[in-house]
Amino acid sequence: MKRPVRTLLFGLLAALAFTACNGTTLNVPLADFSVTINVAVDTAGQVVYPKNPAEFQETVLNVASITLSGYLTYEANAGSDSLTLTFYASADDPQNHSGCSDMGSFYLCDPTGEKAISTEGTFLKNVATPISLGNPNPDVLTTGINQGKIWIGALVQDSLALNTTLNFTDMVAHVTLF
Numbered sequence: 001m002k003r004p005v006r007t008l009l010f011g012l013l014a015a016l017a018f019t020a021c022n023g024t025t026l027n028v029p030l031a032d033f034s035v036t037i038n039v040a041v042d043t044a045g046q047v048v049y050p051k052n053p054a055e056f057q058e059t060v061l062n063v064a065s066i067t068l069s070g071y072l073t074y075e076a077n078a079g080s081d082s083l084t085l086t087f088y089a090s091a092d093d094p095q096n097h098s099g100c101s102d103m104g105s106f107y108l109c110d111p112t113g114e115k116a117i118s119t120e121g122t123f124l125k126n127v128a129t130p131i132s133l134g135n136p137n138p139d140v141l142t143t144g145i146n147q148g149k150i151w152i153g154a155l156v157q158d159s160l161a162l163n164t165t166l167n168f169t170d171m172v173a174h175v176t177l178f
Contacts, residue, residue: 049153067134070171084157
């Protein structure tokens with residue numbers, strides 16, 4: 001009789017501990033990274049996605065939601081002193097989206113039907129500017145994280161200069177589990 005009661009109590013305590021973690025947000029620092037875009041076509045008003053997705057190990061636990069925050073620095077040898085961007089994401093290959101064209105090393109997509117993951121932001125050349133990704137449409141980031149791959153692109157208001165680099169620093173993933 002003692003063993004079933006002890007097992008039941010242990011099960012209840014485990015269930016309570018599991019429930020207490022439900023909805024808990026973890027802040028996970030990410031390594032700094034850079035994206036260099038070498039575009040020789042007019043991209044103004046279009047979403048530019050890389051050909052290859054960001055890939056990572058699928059999560060063991062189900063992620064309920066995720067947002068990202070940190071800083072972005074825009075660098076370019078030519079072009080304007082500022083860049084106005086809205087970030088987009090896709091959990092499936094953009095080549096399958098209507099309105100997307102394969103441009104060789106990237107996809108160029110009409111923003112209609114694509115999912116923005118940021119509001120529009122203006123970034124000054126060589127100035128670290130705060131950035132937040134995942135609002136609106138945190139579901140697209142969440143789906144991508146849970147499946148282990150995601151395409152993150154940007155709509156550029158002006159054409160990109162050759163060899164434009166976006167440096168993402170001090171990025172933090174705000175992850176809610178279950």
